[in-house]
């Protein structure tokens with residue numbers, strides 16, 4: 001087998017690091033920042049492993065220069081980060097916070113100084129708490145709040161930043177945060193989930209339109225989580241159960257963006273979304289012609305029919321029972337499924353370009369004699385990059401790959417227990433140690 005090289009992806013291929021404000025910045029009360037839903041949610045007992053809080057995270061707020069330098073030193077040319085909405089609009093919708101805006105100017109300027117192409121994610125799950133008190137994503141007022149936030153960011157940063165990502169993984173934050181209650185803001189049930197989904201679908205497209213109008217030469221994308229869904233057997237009930245899960249994991253947000261409406265034919269329940277839609281007659285506002293879409297795949301799923309699970313009547317046959325290779329999160333490692341799901345999105349037809357806006361894995365890392373030997377992560381990247389290259393050679397227009405992530409950060413409900421970084425962080429001292437996988441990337445991107 002030929003050795004994998006970065007050059008094989010083409011000289012214009014984008015190689016980047018991705019991170020998110022709530023998981024990295026910390027400094028949660030500094031510089032006039034308002035609270036986010038994650039600051040508040042993390043105070044509830046038992047919701048986050050070890051009772052961890054995102055208050056300090058990786059202290060990126062103060063250490064951004066060091067971390068951007070590390071990004072550069074590891075050979076990456078692009079840097080994806082998110083704007084904390086409550087740092088620039090502490091009340092979500094009121095008066096902009098000059099100090100917060102200045103902070104992001106500094107981050108952007110430092111990227112540009114180092115030759116790192118900035119990619120801004122507008123929303124990576126950290127809604128201002130003030131807006132959640134008024135209903136958050138379940139409220140139709142979101143259709144005023146979100147455009148205001150996007151407009152502010154576009155006007156403020158649009159002359160320096162050309163690459164934009166409207167939302168990070170809408171399927172993730174709506175289902176975990178507004179149906180299952182496992183993520184902030186901890187809401188449950190369909191009466192929260194459906195309006196949250198519909199407003200998110202509208203915000204996704206509206207965000208794109210605002211950026212198009214305000215930022216000349218912008219490259220506008222949005223990201224989707226995705227998973228190949230494999231039916232447990234050929235029995236019709238397993239096939240139908242897998243199709244319902246496919247709606248929830250893969251189809252619910254991309255299809256309205258592509259002008260296909262909600263995929264209710266495979267999951268009847270989704271028809272209820274049409275009720276919100278009819279009431280507000282906004283079908284024509286759901287599509288937007290994104291310049292690229294970001295795909296983020298962390299695992300495939302095997303699904304079987306399960307009548308005991310309400311509504312979706314499906315359950316996952318977890319990797320641990322299938323004895324397949326897996327990460328410290330218990331997620332299956334499978335490069336072939338990664339390639340398959342990318343091809344599936346490409347086949348939609350309306351997608352112009354695909355970037356892998358996150359890819360990475362958590363393993364149980366530790367520092368020993370100043371080193372973090374993480375062979376498993378290196379093997380993971382090799383397997384996934386091989387699969388990506390194959391999809392690219394098969395004709396999928398894949399133009400970039402962003403590693404998730406630079407530093408071991410606040411991994412939502414896993415707290416600081418799950419380590420995804422190329423750089424190990426001691427969260428007591430904030431000491432950073434480049435893992436072997438970080439050095440592997442440096443050699444991969446800048447071969448001797």
Ligand code: BGC
Nearest residue numbers: 020168169172225358404411
């Ligand atoms: C999210 C990240 C998260 C990563 C690993 C993605 O779904 O965008 O915020 O840390 O997965 O769980």
